[in-house]
Amino acid sequence: MSGFLLNRLSQSIVLLVIVSIIGFTVLNLMPGGPLAQFGLDPGMTQKDVERLAAQLGLNRPLWIQYLDWAWRLLQGDWGHSFRDGSSVLAVIGRHLLATLLLMGTSTAFAIAVGAWIGIRGATHRYSLFDYCATAGAMVALSVPTFWFGLIGIYIFTLKLGWVPAGNMYTIGDGSVLDYLHHLILPSLVLSLVHVAIWSRYMRTATLDALSQDFVKTARAKGVSERRILLKHVVGNALLPMITLAGMQLPSILTGALVTETVFTWPGMGRLFLDSLGYSDYPVVMGLLIFSAVLVVLGNLIADIIIATVDPRIRLG
C-alpha cells in the first residue's frame, strides 16, 4: 500500500508540473496579456503600463516568470489577485463554501436518485419505467443546462413565484431556511444531467451484475430476490461507480460554470469566469492548480476505496 502511494504521488507530481507548465504557457499565449485592458484606458499612458508591468514582474522572460511563480507556490504563496490585491488562497476560500454547498447537494441527490433509477431500470428492463428513464436521460443529456436553468427560473420564479431567481441568500436574512430556499432550484437543475449520467452507468453495471453466474448460484441456494438484488447485485454493481464518483469529486469543488452564472451563485465556477474576464492571471492559475490537485486526489481516493471494498484488488 505504501509503495503504491509513493508511486502514485510521484506520478501525480510530474502530472501537476506538466499541467502547470501547459496552463501557464497557454494563458500567456493569449493575445493581449494581463495588462491589455489598461491599454484602452485613456487615463493610462503607455509608460504607465510599462511601469506597472515592471512592478508586477511581467516584463521578464516567460520561463523566469513561471519559475518564480512555481517557487512561490511551493512556499505556500499562491500570488495576489490583480483585481483587488488580496491573496489568491483567500479568494478561493471565499468562493469554495458556496460551491461546496451547491455541488454537494446536487451530487448527493444525483447519486441517490440516479442509482435508484438505474437499478430499477435494470431489474424492470424494457418496462415502461425503463423506457421513460432512458428517454428522460437522453433529454437531460442533450439539452444544455442553462436552458433548464432559464426555464426553471421562468416557471418557478416568474410564473409561480416559489423560489428566488438567483444568489445564495437574501441580504439581511441569511437564515438556514433562506439558504435552502435559494439552493433548491440551482441544485435541482444542476443534478439533472448527473442523474442522467448516473442512471445510465448504474443501469449498465446492474445488468452486468445480474447476468453473472453468482446471481444464479444465489437463486439456486433459494435466496430471496430482494436479498439477491441488495447483497449480490448492487454490491457488485457499485464497484465501477466508485471510480465515477472519484471523477466527480473535483467538480464538486471547482463548481459549475454555467449554472453558477445563470443563478448568480458566488461559487468557484463564476470566480473562474470573472477572473478570466479580468485577465486576473494569478487567480486563474491558482484555480487551475487547485482543480488539477483535486482531479489527482479524486482518482487516488477512488482507487483506495475500491481496494478497500473489493478484496480482489490489492494496491501494490
Added chain:
Amino acid sequence: MASGIQVASPADVALSVRELTVSLPEGMERAHAVVNISFDLKRGQILCIIGESGSGKSVTANAIMGLLPKAIRVSAGAIHLDGTNIVSLSPDKLRSLRGRVVSMIFQDPLSALNPVMTVGAQIEEVMAAHDVGTPASRRSRAIDLLIEVGLPDPQLMYHQYPFRLSGGQRQRVMIAMALALEPAILIADEPTTALDVTTQAQILKLIRDIQRRKGMSVMFITHDFGVVAEIADYVVVMEKGHCVEQGSAEQVLKSPGHLYTRRLIAAVPHLTGTNRAPLDAAERRPILKVECLVKTYRSGSALFRTQRIVPAVNGITFDLTLGRTLGVVGESGSGKSSLGRLLIKLMESDSGSILFEGRDLAQLSEAKFRPLRPKIQMIFQDPFASLNPRSTVGQILTVGPVAHGMRYSEACERARELLFHVGLDSGAFDRYPHEFSGGQRQRIGIARALMFKPKLLIADEAVSALDVSIQAQILKLLDQIQRETGVSMIFITHDLRVASQICDEIAVMHRGQIVERGPPSQIFLAPKSSYTRELVAAIPGEQPGSMLEHEGYVEYPKQGETL
C-alpha cells in the same frame, strides 16, 4: 425410447421427469429446447445426462431447479421433486425448495461465487435464506462443511475470498454450499469441465463419496463419456433436445442401442498406448531445436519491492523431427501455452535458443524474424474469438499472405482450394465467421494457418473447445494434412487422451519444466516420472475395469458429416 424407464414406486424415486417439453422463444434455431423427455432419478443413485452442446441437458437441469430464464418456459410435462410437482409452482414455493430439497453446482466455480463475499458468508447464506439455525450455529455448520469437503485450514478458509482459492478449492466450496441443508437431490452441471484432470479426479471422488455417505441422489450433467464411466449408475443420452437412449450405465456403455450413442462413445479419444505409424518421409532431420529456454513473468515494481516473479518456462530443451508431431501436455499453469507463444515470438524469451532450420529465432529482431513468420503458424484454441467477426472468411484467409507479398488473385485461389481441402464448400469464402459452427470455424482457422505453406504448425488447445465428435474430425483432419504436406506440428493440450491420438512423441510439462518425454507407449503404459503417473491415473474412464470399451463401435463419421 420409453422402454428404458422402469416403473418405480414414488418412494424410491427422488426426482421424476415426465414428458417434459421446454419451448424456446420464436426466432431461435429450433422451437423446443427439450422435447418430451422422461426419466427417473432413484434415491441414492447417480444419474448422468450426457450430450453435446445444444443437446438441451443444461436446460433440463435449470427446469428442474425452476431457474429457466423468463423467455424459456416449460410448455408440457411434469417434474416431481420428492413427490411435489414443481411445474407451475409459485415462485415462493419454488424458492423454498431450492437449496433445501435440491441444490446445484455449476461448471465455472470462479464466476459462480460472489467475488466480494467471503466463503463463509456465502455458505451461511443458504441456511439464512431458509431460516435455519442461529448465526452461531450457522457458522459452526459452515466450518464443519468446509472440513467435510476436504478443504485445508477451514478456520482460515471461512474468512477467505473466492479469488484466493484454486479452481478445485472453489468447486469444493460450491459443494459445501450445496450440502449445507442436506438436500435430497444434487444437480451438478458439468462441475469438472473447467478443472484440470487431476483436480477433476478429486472432485469426482468427493461427489461420489459424499453421495454414498449421505445416500443423496445426484443428477450429473456432462459431455464426457469418461466421466460417465467413472461415476454413473444410470445414463440418459440427449441429442438436440431429445432423449435418444437411457438405461443403466453398464447397458448404455457396453451395448449402446442408438446410433448417436455409439457414435459419441466411438468419438471419445482413448489412450492408445500404441505409437503412431511414422510417415514414410525419407528425411529424419530435426526442424526445431529448443535449448534451455527460459521465460520469467515479473509483475509489480522492483523499486518498491512488491515484485512477484513467476518462472513460466524454466530451462526447456527438446527437438522436433521434420514431419512429426510433438505433444506438449500439462495442467493449467504448467507453462505449456507460454512455451507456444515463445516459439512463434509472440513473446520474447529471457534466455536460451530456438533453432529453427538452423537459425536461432530467440536472437532475431522482429524485423529479421518477419520473413520467417509464414513458416511457423499457429492454430488457436477458441474458434469463436480467434476469427475477426467483421471480416469475411476470404479476407481472413488472404490478408496475411497478401501482406507477405502474395498476389491477391493467387491468394484467393489458394484460399478456395484450402477451404475445400479442410472440408468446407466454396461458398464459405464470402461468408462471415458467425455463420459457421465451432467445428467449421476451427477448420477455417486451420486453413488460415495453411495459407502460408508453413513448415511448423503450433496448435494451442486446438480441439479443447469442441464437442467430442467434432474433436475427432478435427484431429483426423490435422493428421491427414500432416501426411499430405509433411508439416511438423507442436500440439499443446491439457488432454492426455487427445495427445495420444495425434502425437509421435509427448512432453509432459509441470511447473515450467519438462518432467518426461517419450512416445505415447512410454508415457501411458510405462511412465517414468511420478507426475506423469498421477496425470495418467486421473484420466476419467481409463482405469482398469472401466466400463468404457477401448475399441470404437463404428467408424469415424465421414468428414463433414455432422457439421
